[in-house]
Amino acid sequence: MTVAILVEALTVEFGRFRAIDDLSLAIDYGEVRAVIGPNGAGKTTLLDVISGVSRAKTGRILFDEKLELTRASEAQIARSGVRRKFQKPSVFEALTVRDNVEIGLGGAIDAVARERVDKTLETVGLAAEAGRLAGELAHGQKQWLEIAMVVVSEPKVLMLDEPVAGLTDEETERTSALIRALKSPERAVIVVEHDMDFVETVADRVTVLHEGRTLFEGSMARARADARVVDVYLGR
Ligand SMILES: Nc1ncnc2c1ncn2[C@@H]1O[C@H](COP(=O)(O)OP(=O)(O)OP(=O)(O)O)[C@@H](O)[C@H]1O
Numbered sequence: 233m234t235v236a237i238l239v240e241a242l243t244v245e246f247g248r249f250r251a252i253d254d255l256s257l258a259i260d261y262g263e264v265r266a267v268i269g270p271n272g273a274g275k276t277t278l279l280d281v282i283s284g285v286s287r288a289k290t291g292r293i294l295f296d297e298k299l300e301l302t303r304a305s306e307a308q309i310a311r312s313g314v315r316r317k318f319q320k321p322s323v324f325e326a327l328t329v330r331d332n333v334e335i336g337l338g339g340a341i342d343a344v345a346r347e348r349v350d351k352t353l354e355t356v357g358l359a360a361e362a363g364r365l366a367g368e369l370a371h372g373q374k375q376w377l378e379i380a381m382v383v384v385s386e387p388k389v390l391m392l393d394e395p396v397a398g399l400t401d402e403e404t405e406r407t408s409a410l411i412r413a414l415k416s417p418e419r420a421v422i423v424v425e426h427d428m429d430f431v432e433t434v435a436d437r438v439t440v441l442h443e444g445r446t447l448f449e450g451s452m453a454r455a456r457a458d459a460r461v462v463d464v465y466l467g468r
Pocket of ligand 1 (some may be wrong): 272
């Protein structure tokens with residue numbers, strides 16, 4: 233299997249503070265990987281360097297065994313198919329749901345594009361809301377709309393930062409089903425999330441970060457049983 237994202241000896245510093253410390257990990261196509269760990273462990277920083285928002289001090293990140301992301305611009309990275317949904321929903325409230333998804337696609341909207349938008353709205357469960365203003369949606373629906381805006385571009389790496397924060401139990405369950413539906417052999421999905429029950433329903437593997445390093449990698453069930461993981465994170 234091809235590796236989608238290969239992180240090698242990555243170090244990220246903010247002033248004298250080391251947020252990512254000599255981190256190496258590999259995320260395969262076809263998997264959903266959850267990155268978990270206590271506050272400040274470096275989870276969001278990892279997504280930031282993968283998406284080109286923050287810069288590495290040393291190390292590299294190889295996408296699709298070709299593109300070196302630590303040397304690419306944010307725009308190049310997005311264009312290559314490495315896409316991210318940020319933690320806070322940022323949809324265009326005064327536009328319709330459909331318009332928002334079309335913006336995610338970029339470029340001219342021809343028949344093929346229109347079909348892709350329809351399919352995406354269907355996938356995220358917002359087909360019936362297509363003509364409504366995004367500002368009228370419930371918080372959960374806004375999250376799904378934002379996922380749609382990213383998914384419509386058919387990303388090869390899809391990063392989701394806290395996709396179920398603030399959602400109801402029912403919305404969380406629907407988000408879990410959605411993420412499982414977005415799983416594909418041509419795609420890697422990376423989820424940062426603090427809701428461990430949710431993580432257990434979506435993640436093939438979890439990487440537990442602690443102080444910018446990998447503390448554990450494996451199934452969520454095994455993470456729960458790992459004394460070090462319980463000590464620094466799950467037991468708190
Ligand atoms: N731009 C920045 N400037 C200075 N320090 C930063 C910056 N971004 C992150 N940090 C620090 O780096 C550390 C890692 O932050 P990060 O947001 O990656 O943690 P996290 O694991 O995502 O935590 P959380 O679960 O709270 O979101 C934190 O101590 C944070 O304060």
